[in-house]
Amino acid sequence: MEKVNIVIAGPRGRMGREAVKLVHETENYHLAAVVDRKNDGGLLSDFDGFLGLDVPVYSNIEECFQKTDANILIDLTTPAVGMFHTKTALTYGVRPVVGTTGFTKEDLKELENLCKEKGLGCVIAPNFAVGAILMMKFAQLAGKYFDDVEIIELHHDQKLDAPSGTAVKTAELIAEVRESKQQGHPQEEEVIPGARGANYDGMHIHSVRLPGLIAHQQVMFGSAGQTLTIRHDSYNRASFMSGVKLAVDTALKVDTLVYGLENIIE
């Protein structure tokens, strides 16, 4: 079987390191190159923790795609560069699998059009963990029966974006099935600005950042005399890797943008 040539952007990050391991250990995958801000022209094995991985490092993603026969880009970088990397990949005929969060609705529309134009698959997954996908699906189901919901997402304190991509996606999924509603007392006032969190179509999203946490989310529904809480916890980044593999295999098969693994997991 021919191997899938994969480029990873952000290989030394918390997620990138796990993704390197996944690609290295998967029989039909080949780590063709990495994109890193450091060590342009060197090898991944020059960095600590990548012994034996003599994979070329590029700092310029365009140069990487010009010199590498890549099928897939796995992007695990930052909101600031994720969009540029994804667009560049599609321009070079490379199918992106994007874990990086912080994409706007406009970004997604632009990428959807670019995928159509190029006839290429792309998977953007705000969360790769199967349990988190189920948590979002269960929350969407509960959203049909409860009008009031608060989303509390909890992450490590090195996270750049708030609210998390998962929290935004959860709110989007609930908004698809719920009548729009401004929650809480109509005259409620924030004594300290931000106390009620972010507002998505009347739902409130609260972002907790603490050292010691990894990635967690609780979706709380309430109605007269009852609450329902749906919670998911990722205790390590390995929890995301089966979803990354599913996303790679899907991006190779489809010719459109897939936003969210809930569209793949039935």
Ligand SMILES: NC(=O)C1=CN([C@@H]2O[C@H](COP(=O)(O)OP(=O)(O)OC[C@H]3O[C@@H](n4cnc5c(N)ncnc54)[C@H](O)[C@@H]3O)[C@@H](O)[C@H]2O)C=CC1
């Ligand atoms: N979809 C999912 O299931 C998950 C998504 N994430 C998202 O993935 C992204 C990465 O998360 P972490 O690994 O925790 O962050 P991290 O900060 O540990 O890693 C990011 C890496 O990107 C690198 N980077 C930044 N700019 C770059 C550039 N121009 N070219 C190449 N590399 C560049 C940094 O040097 C760093 O090594 C974030 O957006 C996060 O929200 C994180 C966990 C799970």
Ligand SMILES: O=C(O)C1=N[C@H](C(=O)O)C[C@H](O)C1
């Ligand atoms: O930055 C993280 O760590 C995570 N980011 C994703 C998000 O923004 O939802 C997925 C997961 O929650 C971990």
